[in-house]
Every structure is written in C-alpha cells, then in structure tokens.
Amino acid sequence: MKALAATAALLLAPAALAQDIAGRFDYYVLSLSWSPSWCRAEGGAEDAAQCDAGRRIGFVVHGLWPQYERGWPEDCRTDARDPSRRESRAMADVMGSGGLAWYQWKKHGRCSGLTARDYFALTRKAAKAIAVPGPLHRLDRDVTLPAQVVEEAFIEANPALTRDGITVTCRDRALQEVRICLTRDLEPRACGADARRDCPGRFLTPAPR
16 A cells, blocks of 8 residues: 555656756757847846947847756756856856856756856857857847748858747847757757747847947
C-alpha cells in the first residue's frame, strides 16, 4: 500500500515541479528587444541610461531563455553562485542594464545549468552570432511594418535562419521583440509551437534616438 501511495503521489504531482531542474531543457530562445519601443513605453519614464538621447540604441538582448519543446523552466534551484553586481553591470553593453542581466540570470539563467559567468558568456556569444539587418540598424525615421518584413530582413542577414525559427512580437502596436530559436550549441532551429506568435497586422517601429 505504501508503494502504491508513493506512485500515485508522483503521478499526481504538478509537472512543473518535476521539470524545472537546472540543465534540463531542449533549446534556447534568444530574445532581442527593440529598445526605442521600450523607451517610449516605460524606459524613458524610468530614466534608463539606454534611453538617453543620442545613444541610438536599437536591439538589446532581453534574455537567453532555456525552453522545453512546449513551455519553459524558470526560477530553477542551482548550486551555482549568483553573479556579483560588477558581473551583472558588465552585461549592460549588450542587455541595456545590469539590473536586467541580474533578473534574467535569476529567472532563466539558473535553469541553464551553467555558472553565471558561463551563462553571461553564452548570452554574449548568442547575440554576436546573430547579425542585425542593416536597414533596421540604420533606421533614421519611424516606420510601420508587418512582422513578415522584419522576419525576412533577419533571414536575409542570417541565411541559416528559417521562418519557423524566428518570431516577432509587438506591444501596444509597436515592435517589441525578435525571438530566435537556437539549439543548446547555438545553432538555428525551429521554435516549439508555443513559441511561435508573430504579431498580427502592422506595427510601429520607432527609430533609435
């Protein structure tokens, strides 16, 4: 009876509790946030440094997220030590701020099974591996675009990408993020079905200031 009860308890336990273990995941999503949209929506009010006039920042790394084929782990337990403030601040050049780097480590990085140092290094490597399309990099005026145009521009700049491996999101009818699915070795791959959610219609793409 005790063995039967133990088996039943395991079967009835929430799946997330069994799944969210550091190092156990299927692939990564590299999320690139369009800084001008974030600055207009909230970053400017927060007086964020990445929104300072004249910096002309386009995409910044929102995060490198471990994913399951369906769903994702978060807030995993790990024996790896947390990054120091200095280590987090050092990521500001690619992530916009040390605060975001710390938050992404806490929520997603701990699930990678890596140390904070290695996770930040992998995040840099993933960002460096993806070329930002020239027209977006040089954007000098606000434009309205459909998601398909942004996807095609990224695929042209990164021929290994496919339409199933990239998704474009928007918020309040403005470009929010470009999310690119990568293997654990940072090779392009198709996204899981739940990670494909292109923004419908057309959205504003504000130019960097």
